Amino acid sequence: xxxVTQTPRNRITKTGKRIMLECSQTKGHDRMYWYRQDPGLGLxxxxxxxxxxxxxxxxxxxxxxxxxxxxxxxxxxxxxxxPNQTALYFCATSDYLSSYDEQFFxxxxxxxxx
Amino acid sequence: KNQVEQSPQSxxxxxxKNCTLQCNYTVSPFSNLxxxxxxxxxxxxxxxxxxxxxxxxxxxxxxATLDADTKQSSLHITASQLSxxxxxxxxxxxxxxxxxxxxxxxxxxxxx
Numbered sequence: 001x002x003x004v005t006q007t008p009r010n011r012i013t014k015t016g017k018r019i020m021l022e023c024s025q026t027k028g029h030d031r032m033y034w035y036r037q038d039p040g041l042g043l044x045x046x047x048x049x050x051x052x053x054x055x056x057x058x059x060x061x062x063x064x065x066x067x068x069x070x071x072x073x074x075x076x077x078x079x080x081x082x083p084n085q086t087a088l089y090f091c092a093t094s095d096y097l098s099s100y101d102e103q104f105f106x107x108x109x110x111x112x113x114x
Numbered sequence: 115k116n117q118v119e120q121s122p123q124s125x126x127x128x129x130x131k132n133c134t135l136q137c138n139y140t141v142s143p144f145s146n147l148x149x150x151x152x153x154x155x156x157x158x159x160x161x162x163x164x165x166x167x168x169x170x171x172x173x174x175x176x177x178a179t180l181d182a183d184t185k186q187s188s189l190h191i192t193a194s195q196l197s198x199x200x201x202x203x204x205x206x207x208x209x210x211x212x213x214x215x216x217x218x219x220x221x222x223x224x225x226x
Contacts, residue, residue: 042216090157105157
């Protein structure tokens with residue numbers, strides 16, 4: 001969805017390096033999420049934020065941190081990357097006023113940790 | 115243990131043919147069940163959303179069904195097209211706002 005953008009789209013890094021993945025949205029949604037996707041597994045929630053002052057851990061938050069700089073921006077950081085963090089990372093947004101709180105996903109960032 | 119199981123893991127179908135994908139879940143109670151389509155290299159895009167009281171929902175050539183008693187859902191693709199080649203993901207929301215439970219997806223390949 002072009003309304004949700006992620007940068008970079010691809011990144012290769014080395015073990016121990018600090019990495020930041022960025023997400024921006026123009027949908028005006030208050031809720032934002034970070035997921036990772038691994039082959040053969042469903043998407044798993046890393047962190048979520050209901051507004052700028054609200055940050056919550058998901059099911060796999062260890063090794064990750066986030067920052068909600070503004071309503072439209074939500075960044076995911078890997079303080080010291082390790083190889084098993086190699087995955088496809090997705091940002092998503094939703095509007096709590098919508099009937100189903102439908103989530104809209106960005107195009108993803110493919111991260112490889114060597 | 116994943117609370118959302120999808121089958122088959124993958125399938126190949128000829129262009130123009132129909133196919134049905136299955137989703138079994140153990141999430142309970144649940145608010146709604148969604149089917150997403152994920153093209154290679156793209157983020158998932160919503161196809162249908164059904165609440166527990168709905169039995170069927172259509173979106174063009176895609177028809178989803180839900181049996182809340184047996185905790186099963188299916189996605190039927192009619193007259194498949196090459197552009198239907200993608201991964202189809204079943205997603206269950208546990209409650210009014212929930213941390214979505216994702217299935218691993220079914221990879222569909224449509225061949226000419």
